[in-house]
Amino acid sequence: MMPVSTVGRMKITTIEGLAADAKKLHPVQQAWCELDVAQCGYCQSGQIMSAAALVAGNPAPTDADIDAAMDGNLCRCGTYPRIRAAVKRAAEIARTAKAPAVVAVPKG
Numbered sequence: 001m002m003p004v005s006t007v008g009r010m011k012i013t014t015i016e017g018l019a020a021d022a023k024k025l026h027p028v029q030q031a032w033c034e035l036d037v038a039q040c041g042y043c044q045s046g047q048i049m050s051a052a053a054l055v056a057g058n059p060a061p062t063d064a065d066i067d068a069a070m071d072g073n074l075c076r077c078g079t080y081p082r083i084r085a086a087v088k089r090a091a092e093i094a095r096t097a098k099a100p101a102v103v104a105v106p107k108g
């Protein structure tokens with residue numbers, strides 16, 4: 001958690017602003033969908049935003065990198081193995097020229 005007062009004039013990106021537009025997903029969101037990470041979804045906004053920050057600064061995160069970056073994001077449903085796999089997939093999507101950086105948002 002970070003109080004807004006500590007952010008000052010820095011730019012803030014929320015889960016709603018993570019995708020390039022309403023029809024395209026960020027690589028982390030794409031990976032989350034591919035691996036069906038969410039269970040109840042309660043923790044997922046925080047998980048996704050932490051993963052996006054990690055992938056933005058680390059193109060090939062290790063398990064230790066992921067554990068450190070995701071520390072403090074608790075999931076009562078225990079989706080941690082899928083989260084770790086999805087972070088690695090998101091990094092792969094972000095760095096691989098073959099894979100699109102964004103995909104269409106599934107309907108429904």
Ligand code: FES
Pocket residue numbers: 038039040041042043044074075076077078079
């Ligand atoms: S998906 Fe349920 S708390 Fe994380």
